[in-house]
Amino acid sequence: MSFRSLSFHALPGLPEVLPDMALGPLILDALAAANLALTADDTLLVCQKIVSKSEGRRVELSGVEPSVRARELATMCLKDARLVELVLRESTRVVRCVPNVLIVRHRLGFVVANAAIDQSNVPGGGEHALLLPKDPDASARDLREALRSAVGLAPAVIITDSFGRAWRQGVCGTAIGSAGIQALLDRRGETDREGRTLQVTQVAIADALAAAAALVMGEAAEGQPVVLARGVPPNLLIESAGAAALVRPPEQDLFQ
Amino acid sequence: MSFRSLSFHALPGLPEVLPDMALGPLILDALAAANLALTADDTLLVCQKIVSKSEGRRVELSGVEPSVRARELATMCLKDARLVELVLRESTRVVRCVPNVLIVRHRLGFVVANAAIDQSNVPGGGEHALLLPKDPDASARDLREALRSAVGLAPAVIITDSFGRAWRQGVCGTAIGSAGIQALLDRRGETDREGRTLQVTQVAIADALAAAAALVMGEAAEGQPVVLARGVPPNLLIESAGAAALVRPPEQDLFQ
Secondary structure (H helix, E strand, O other): OOOOEEEEEEOOOOOOOOOOOOHHHHHHHHHHHOOOOOOOOOEEEEEHHHHHHHOOOEEEHHHOOOOHHHHHHHHHHOOOHHHHHHHHHOEEEEEEEEOOEEEEEEOOOOEEEHHHOEOOOOOOHHHEEEOOOOOHHHHHHHHHHHHHHHHOOOOEEEEEEEEOOOOEOOEEEEEEEEEOOOOOEEOOOOEOOOOOEOOOOEEOHHHHHHHHHHHHHOOOOOOOOEEEEEOOOHHHOOOOOOHHHHEOOHHHOOOO | OOOOEEEEEEOOOOOOOOOOOOHHHHHHHHHHHOOOOOOOOOEEEEEHHHHHHHOOOEEEHHHOOOOHHHHHHHHHHOOOHHHHHHHHHOEEEEEEEEOOEEEEEEOOOOEEEHHHOEOOOOOOHHHEEEOOOOOHHHHHHHHHHHHHHHHOOOOEEEEEEEEOOOOEOOEEEEEEEEEOOOOOEEOOOOEOOOOOEOOOOEEOHHHHHHHHHHHHHOOOOOOOOEEEEEOOOHHHOOOOOOHHHHEOOHHHOOOO
16 A cells, blocks of 8 residues: 555644534635645545534434433433433444443444444533434545535545444544545455465555544544545545445444 | 644665564664654554564464364364464453454453464465564563663654454554553543533543554555654653553453
């Protein structure tokens, strides 16, 4: 794949994103403020939160009526039954429900706590919840096309979130949507230095980029929701199946 | 944590690493060849393979006598019984054994295919296997101290490998050893923009750095086993428990 160097730059100065606010112009303003000139070989990594906000995925908990099942699970995991109701609506399966832990398979295939529903950094605090974008790969394509229309250049776009992992402590940035980049690189048939066929055949390119970008974004008050990455080899900057390709199909799940 | 930008640079020109060959001088030569002057705020990410080679962790398969259990498992996973024997010696538990898949809990706590034993890029090919370093956190500390002795500067050191994930396709770089860096950042008590306590409380700093660095290292013929990372905030460049802190204890395993 031939990376030589790779850099991640936080963009400053994004205002609070409101529903129906287009992200393209905000990002172009932030690039200008950072004196960064966009090129077609750049990759923009965008935190899920601002995509969800611009897509109006904020839900007022006061308007959510918990089902019987949500109430039962909420008793088991000690969470707000209205939040659990939203988690269930966003999920296809409950993986684990014990005190303070509710892990589900999200309808997009991610196995994640609370269906990746976010209650932090949302104005109004605990009475609101922010759901993932409806189709993050489509969100990434739309943003890429908006940038192409605005400036004639289409960088790769990766939408990121921070997920926990099965066997590892701490969260790590993860790609939930992408466009214009080979999110999952298939190296089957390539050989190593001694001519042996590679043991590792698929590389999670977009997840690795999301992991480093999430560090630069930060998680708290200093949050910078857009990061510009440079150095991704042009041969990876192609149309692909999007970040959906990074989801391991349930039938290949190592625990089924 | 306040990252502003983050960059990863591949070092060129490392020769084939042989047993008992010290990595410090090789890395300093490669830094000089790349015109990169080491600073105390740098992080060096080093591929497990060259650490294992320098520590003599290469095993000739012809000298391995498979146990009855190794032969049984080898029949189930369709692998070389001598390799399976080594996997068992390196592991505390078999997580999954089906055709072409043997996943174990490594004695260091990693849940990983084939106990992370590597058969590629080892001169001699399929008749040899390369085990993980005995204690990768100690390996990282030793390399850091060797560099401090040689040049009076002690960069952070992270030893990386590429592991698969439970629910995601493709491998991702992972930190298996570290020194001089807070591998797992605990943010409990911090608040977000609106003053809410953070939902995400632990961040896998070293794994995120390893993920991006592994892209720059490459997996095949173009492999560059050492990557210099710049931009890690100095407040994270402190002594810590090492990458062992990133292993989720078995009792917190989401599947037990």
